Amino acid sequence: MSTPWRDEVARVxxxxxxxxxxxxxxxxxxDLDVIVHAVAEVSRIATPDVPATSHPLPLSNVFRDDVPVxxxxxxxxxxxxxxxxxxxxxxxxxxxxxx
Amino acid sequence: MTTLVDYDDAVRRYDPVLxxxxxxxxxxxxxxxxxxxxxxxxPPNTQITPVSLGLPGALPVLNRTAVExxxxxxxALNCQIAQWCRFARKNxxxxxIPKNYQTSQYDEPIAFEGWVDVELEDGTTFRVExxxxxxxxxxxxxxxxxxxxxxxxxxxxxxxxxxxAGVPLVEIVTKPILGAxxxxxxxxxxxxxxxxxxxxxxxxxxxxxxxxxVRADVNVSLRADASAPLGTRTETxxxxxxxxxxxxxxxxxxxxxxxxDAGGTVTQETRxxxxxxxxxxxxxxxxxxxxxxxxxxxxxxxxxxxxxxxxQIRASLPELPAARRRRLHDEWGYADAEMRDVVNAGxxxxxxxxxxxxxxxxxxxxxxxxxxxRTAKEREVExxxxxxxxxxxxxxxxxxxxxxxxxxxxxxxxEGVLAGEGDPEQVVAARGLAVVSDDGPLLEAIDAALAAQxxxxxxxxxxxMGPVGAIIGAVMKATxxxxxxxxxxxxxxxxxxxx
Numbered sequence: 001m002s003t004p005w006r007d008e009v010a011r012v013x014x015x016x017x018x019x020x021x022x023x024x025x026x027x028x029x030x031d032l033d034v035i036v037h038a039v040a041e042v043s044r045i046a047t048p049d050v051p052a053t054s055h056p057l058p059l060s061n062v063f064r065d066d067v068p069v070x071x072x073x074x075x076x077x078x079x080x081x082x083x084x085x086x087x088x089x090x091x092x093x094x095x096x097x098x099x
Numbered sequence: 100m101t102t103l104v105d106y107d108d109a110v111r112r113y114d115p116v117l118x119x120x121x122x123x124x125x126x127x128x129x130x131x132x133x134x135x136x137x138x139x140x141x142p143p144n145t146q147i148t149p150v151s152l153g154l155p156g157a158l159p160v161l162n163r164t165a166v167e168x169x170x171x172x173x174x175a176l177n178c179q180i181a182q183w184c185r186f187a188r189k190n191x192x193x194x195x196i197p198k199n200y201q202t203s204q205y206d207e208p209i210a211f212e213g214w215v216d217v218e219l220e221d222g223t224t225f226r227v228e229x230x231x232x233x234x235x236x237x238x239x240x241x242x243x244x245x246x247x248x249x250x251x252x253x254x255x256x257x258x259x260x261x262x263x264a265g266v267p268l269v270e271i272v273t274k275p276i277l278g279a280x281x282x283x284x285x286x287x288x289x290x291x292x293x294x295x296x297x298x299x300x301x302x303x304x305x306x307x308x309x310x311x312x313v314r315a316d317v318n319v320s321l322r323a324d325a326s327a328p329l330g331t332r333t334e335t336x337x338x339x340x341x342x343x344x345x346x347x348x349x350x351x352x353x354x355x356x357x358x359x360d361a362g363g364t365v366t367q368e369t370r371x372x373x374x375x376x377x378x379x380x381x382x383x384x385x386x387x388x389x390x391x392x393x394x395x396x397x398x399x400x401x402x403x404x405x406x407x408x409x410x411q412i413r414a415s416l417p418e419l420p421a422a423r424r425r426r427l428h429d430e431w432g433y434a435d436a437e438m439r440d441v442v443n444a445g446x447x448x449x450x451x452x453x454x455x456x457x458x459x460x461x462x463x464x465x466x467x468x469x470x471x472x473r474t475a476k477e478r479e480v481e482x483x484x485x486x487x488x489x490x491x492x493x494x495x496x497x498x499x500x501x502x503x504x505x506x507x508x509x510x511x512x513x514e515g516v517l518a519g520e521g522d523p524e525q526v527v528a529a530r531g532l533a534v535v536s537d538d539g540p541l542l543e544a545i546d547a548a549l550a551a552q553x554x555x556x557x558x559x560x561x562x563x564m565g566p567v568g569a570i571i572g573a574v575m576k577a578t579x580x581x582x583x584x585x586x587x588x589x590x591x592x593x594x595x596x597x598x
Binding site for chain 1: 127128129133134135136142143144145146147148149152160161162163164165166183190192193194241242243244254255256257258259260261390392395397399400401402403404
């Protein structure tokens with residue numbers, strides 16, 4: 001199914017470093033089209049007296065005290081990494097930006 | 100290769116516009132969204148939790164103290180504090196950001212619309228308008244292995260330490276700073292310096308530039324004149340010392356003037372600052388990759404600081420540096436120029452502590468801006484790095500006031516303290532420097548001097564007090580400077596009167 005969303009899906013997929021084959025692009029573009037229409041429907045029904053919901057839970061100001069917890073054990077943390085060296089995570093050569 | 104235009108020439112023909120983003124690491128005990136401790140210099144990856152590492156299922160919870168610090172900063176910058184705000188995800192890929200997004204604030208910052216007055220070296224004030232101050236988290240640190248000197252180019256691979264990932268940051272963004280003219284480099288430096296001093300006074304950060312607690316991104320653009328629309332700006336990233344900020348702004352003004360003079364256009368881009376040769380070079384050109392796809396962070400609930408809380412924080416704000424300088428200026432009664440020199444020399448805290456130690460403001464200034472400033476210059480260190488404390492200056496001044504030391508002897512004692520010989524009392528004892536206050540040895544020395552210089556003695560006896568200095572000089576020499584010259588003079592007169 002071809003929709004106006006195919007290019008947008010391709011662009012977001014590229015930004016998210018996800019390789020999509022043409023069939024996947026078509027399918028996701030179709031799905032997105034359905035979602036956009038559904039949201040448009042909600043916008044049509046919601047009148048100005050319906051407040052926008054920013055979060056599914058009616059909560060704010062959930063804070064934590066500034067108190068240290070026990071950290072992760074380093075060896076345990078590094079055990080999940082493909083490679084480690086000198087207590088650090090090894091990552092491939094970084095291209096582009098100088099950090 | 101761009102030709103650089105002489106700086107003075109550039110600012111004569113173009114109007115420079117500045118914008119500065121300052122990141123400050125908050126000095127909380129733990130990170131922004133988790134309880135991992137944060138302290139400088141811990142071994143790599145020892146201050147991490149599942150939240151710092153962005154492990155699946157980890158849930159961030161906001162640090163109340165970090166929010167309070169952010170509000171403190173906002174209030175000190177005369178900002179409005181949001182009634183309601185949220186965090187957002189800023190999506191991008193980089194190894195130091197393990198979640199593939201930075202938790203930040205986007206269009207709903209905690210503080211906005213403020214200003215801060217910046218004092219320039221000549222004592223004039225320049226107002227910088229603040230656009231916003233928002234909360235976010237720091238990234239980890241990459242260590243590049245292989246290649247030249249740890250630079251990214253030519254590195255074979257990189258190592259990542261996530262201790263810094265999630266450290267609370269506040270980013271402060273100015274509005275375009277207009278009208279600074281040829282003083283843009285000075286304004287840029289003074290602004291960041293003002294913020295640094297403010298962070299320290301507020302107790303929200305140690306604000307140590309050399310540790311990266313405070314980092315500045317400097318935006319510069321040029322336009323034909325003050326009525327022209329803003330030109331294209333460049334953003335020079337991570338300029339992390341006051342001197343570099345000044346140099347980077349100067350360089351960009353000269354470089355952009357060269358581009359414009361040659362009929363070119365300035366490219367909107369981030370640039371890197373090179374401390375070694377004082378230049379900037381282009382980084383990435385803004386592109387599609389900078390589409391951060393911000394969206395509200397679903398794992399955190401909104402922040403709604405109550406007005407009571409905000410007012411409570413406002414009431415607890417300490418005296419800020421500018422107000423303190425004005426108060427001390429009044430209390431100490433220094434001339435404007437004297438006060439300016441004291442501030443520029445970084446002597447304010449030292450003099451205040453010295454005054455607290457019982458020294459008059461005038462005497463305290465004399466010590467720190469005279470002898471000690473000279474020593475600091477010789478040793479090429481900051482005043483506060485000298486191995487002497489305000490309390491020691493207080494003790495030294497007491498010895499002078501009590502008549503135990505003359506000014507000249509006091510300088511020798513000072514030398515001793517600076518040489519690590521201990522407190523002033525110890526130096527006096529060890530070097531035997533106290534004033535000879537017993538008349539006996541003085542009279543002996545006077546008699547010897549009069550006998551050694553019979554011509555002068557005769558003149559003085561004849562009522563000509565002119566050459567008395569020669570006798571006093573001889574006595575001072577004989578007592579190795581440990582006599583009080585005024586007392587010696589009295590005794591000479593007495594001796595002569597006695598016949």
